[in-house]
Amino acid sequence: MHILPAALAALLSVATATPVAQPKVHQDHARSPYAVKETHFVPRGWTATDDSTDQLLDLKIGLKNKKFADLERHLYEVSLPTHHRYRQHFSKEEVDNLVRPDEEASSLVNEFLQDHGISKEQCRYSSAGDWISAALPVAQVEKMLNTKYSVYKHEDGTTMIRTTEWSLPQHLHEHISTIQPTTAFLRASPKLQTVLESPDADFNEDDWDPPSATDLISVCNFEGVTPACLRLLYGTDDYTPQSPNSSIAFTNYLGEVANRSDASRFLTMFRPDAVSSASMFDQISISGGPVDNGTAGAGYEGNLDIQTIAGQVWPINITSYSTGGSPPFQADLNTPTNTNEPYLVWLEYVLGQQEVEQTISTSYGDDEQTVPQSYAQAVCEGFAQLGLRGVSVLFSSGDFGVGSNDTCYSNDGKNTSMFLPAFPASCPYITAVGGTRGYPEVVAYDTRNGYVSGSGFSNYFAQPAYQKDSGVVDKYVESLNGEYDGLYNKSGRAYPDVAVQGYRYIVIYNGSVITLDGTSASCPTMASTISLVNDALMADGQAPLGFLNPWLYTGAGEKAFTDVVNGSTTGCNTAGFPAAAGWDVASGFGTPQFPTMLDILGLGDS
Template sequence: MRVFSAALAALLSFQVAIAKPLTPLRLRSPPAVKETHFVPRGWAATGEPTPDHVLDIKIGLKNKRFAELEQHLYEISNPSHHRYGQHFSKEEVDNLVRPNENASTLVDEWLQDNGIEPSQCSYSSAKDWISVSLPVSQIENMLDTKYSVYRHEDGTSMIRTTSWSLPQHLHEHVSTIQPTTAFLRASPKLQTVLESPDVEVAAEDFPPNSSDLNGVCNWEGVTPACLRTLYGTIDYTPQSPESHIGFTNYLGEVTNRNDTAAFLQQFRKEAVSSAYSFEQISIDGGPIDNGTGGRGYEANLDVETITGQVWPINITSYSTGGSPPFAADLFTPTNTNEPYLTWLDYVLSQSDLPQTISTSYGDDEQTVPLSYAQSVCEGFAQLGLRGVSLLFSSGDNGVGANGTCVSNDGKNTTTFLPAFPASCPYVTTVGGTRGYPEAVAYDTRNGYVSGSGFSNYFAQPAYQKDSGVVDQYIASLNGKLDGLYNKTGRAYPDVAAQGYRYITIYNGSVATLDGTSCSSPTTASIIALVNDALLAAGKSPLGFLNPWLYTGAGAQAFTDVLTGSSTGCNTAGFEAKQGWDVASGWGTPQFPTMLDILGVGGDADQ
């Protein structure tokens, strides 16, 4: 029997060997166009990249179990479900998104057919993303495409293409490859209002003008004391050593510890030492504070806003650069790889994450191809499943900046311009307010208007459908604005907070800043304090917030915003109304009410 078995094994081995294809995989399956995307407004091709210019390619493999992941996410985020708060571990999420062996093998074989060995690649912890650095000429051959250098009217340059192909048998396995057709620039959502060389600003230099807030606030210069009083966190002392909040930096922005210390010295003296102790993480060459000063207002605004409200909760600053190596040339002096994929690749590989993360960057949804937006959004869903509350700014151009409201589909029709990642259904999007009683934020001096809208990429999610509030708001418009927005799309923002004239110290000078870049870190700070109370009580953190807001009791903890409008595109835009509305979501947070709803209200006075 052993002789027969050996002979049979040899025969089977021979049959397998002769059955193995002798021709390259790409020749057995001809290339077909996988994706096309129109060049967004403001961009123009200016030349060809040098053939040896290196691009850092990320290949996303489709998650064929995403519907299952989404169901888990909704169940553990729904307070009425018996699984509420049972967040997944990194390993459990990885198992849900890991491609099947056949898909991984086919993609690896395609890469090898193009002269790329596995040793040249890096793989995400779930093996669903493959990263490799290659010259443009090799990528063009792989994707049967031609790259060009595109320059934006503001001077930004990118190497991109408008169409790319894959062997037909790979279409069902690959979700996206970038950078190819994505023109996202991830700009900060803030506007500078006023700068002054006088750094010796003190809280009393901004006299109160609101008796409703016990004389704490001046709406021309919002401070941490004002925010903590307005939203009810002023008497709360964080209790859990596990509490952790993070925020993201892109585009070379970096915090400045000396500025942060100066800010805290004026507005929260007991927290000054934290300016030099919060954690900074560099992702793919992202800059960190080296004592030479900050780069950009956004990073300082975020750390000063958050530290001024959550001290002594642990804080992490993520600074994401482009994936090295990067070789600048005449056309592309800076790295313009998509930042969210790089950031996601890092954070999803970590076992220990902040319970709350704020991001104040975004761009018009139509500047990115659908496949890219879906892949990034699914990555955000993974973080939600792991118990992370992700908050994003809604944007600073209302429903679209005047003069820019044109579709990017070749038809050039007039349309509102939703923002991404604000339009992702797996994040909580934060709009801006101003003054008291709070109204939808705007500033005529710089054109700032709190952003809002309906996604053209993502359908209205289950939590919005089940609550019925979005459809009720649409019905209340009585046909007004029809044709300018997608009535079946995910609507945002979900909530709002002050986003007008925040005092910030940047490179030793005082500035006041507008924008939903103020609103997101403020709301994230309040959620971080809620999570602290939950952790201290032995409960799970909130995680993905939206089901709690729309179908749970969460909305009861927000103050309705009744006035103002997210104007834009030469229209009055969406108006604030009673109840949920597209201009301000559920309104602004009330921390004590949140604690009461969650059953930890007794800790609020500690």
């Protein structure tokens, strides 16, 4: 249900189309001297190989949201169960009006582009006008930003065209938040660890008999987790979705594709009533992202996502987003679009849609320090917009504990020892999902491949109000008694918020059975549970949960989740953060109990 605040009603008359021409700004502004806008050190593992000026970049210019404090206030009010506006989410138009730049900013930035020979016809504008995109030659961008690009190569072979410093005329600094691709080295790798052999090499649909028992020990083999196990473990097995408008989505990057043939085979074995979901889920290509072409085994992550979600939420509508830009990638005149900033590309698309799925799962990320803070802030603010529109956005917490061993150093040129927070898991406007294993559940790990569920404290984002007000993070930090002081930011946003099984999921890939580790599995599982809660709410005529964290930290986390008290997020050559009674930074509030979620929402008979 959308309730239109009076303060926003007057804004609805503001045009939402491409920004119109504004009065000419005084030339003194247009000719103000350049000053450095941003610098960022080259992350560890990257090396400049050569300069490149004969290529095109898909440049994205973010105009600063000067009303974000208002947007954040609205977000918390509609997400806090004790507030009278709880779950009165905003429409697309209302959110657009909160982020639309003022006329002065739009005019100045457009004039700057025109001064560099870039017409409005060459540009793409987001629906709110807060992002401007254009495919431009590197040489032209270098002149615009008073910088020099180079081709950087990662030790794993990935290549990107980046710079370490860029500038703008001084009068534009207050109006532009970020421009990319410039200094962001984010690769958005899947939070997915090494592929593992199936526990039974001959395991196939001819051998498989679905368990007839209803007790957990008989149904669950935690060396090969199935939908039946997850549904029984988290209490969703007796629930049948009821709302025809329920929807869930997952996002893929790097050329990952959810394959229909593999999904059909998986569901035939493990959720036969949901087999039709394999042919019915929607696939949306963004910026040339690939979709299923009929060949099996298009991607581990894509297959894991669709099989995990369809195995739990049938018949809820499922959408797969595939965003283009698959490293190793090097733009040239024949391949003009560099989309190695995948979240900006995806956000521009999805925020432009009138309707968005109520729950979205993403299992990608990288070290927070691989991106400049301005980029992280801009992306995070985009997730906040989704939350205000009633979307539950979930991200995996990472697969290397507090940081991969022997890599735990700052990226400021000082090489200071530190734990490595992940992004977007560190964003305060998403729900970060950690991993567990076994039963009773402990923090997930796998000694065979080094997988450990990720956790940490952001160096970019302060501890958000919902964590500060609940006191659970400060209480946990105090319980550490000074251990690891100096290695993490005690006042930063802490994650994960919750945790779910993330060890040895059975997946069909290229027609064969494999098992996968990773919070890549945890995130779609948690998203599936939330999607079922949203379905129950919508079937009851209520609005979906939207941004989850204020709900979690004001009681739902303690009441509707099973505490995980054993294990730790080892990494950085340390034992990492330990699980403990109550909320902890190793497992958040623990694992979900669907029936209790419904009870505290007044839907116990659903």
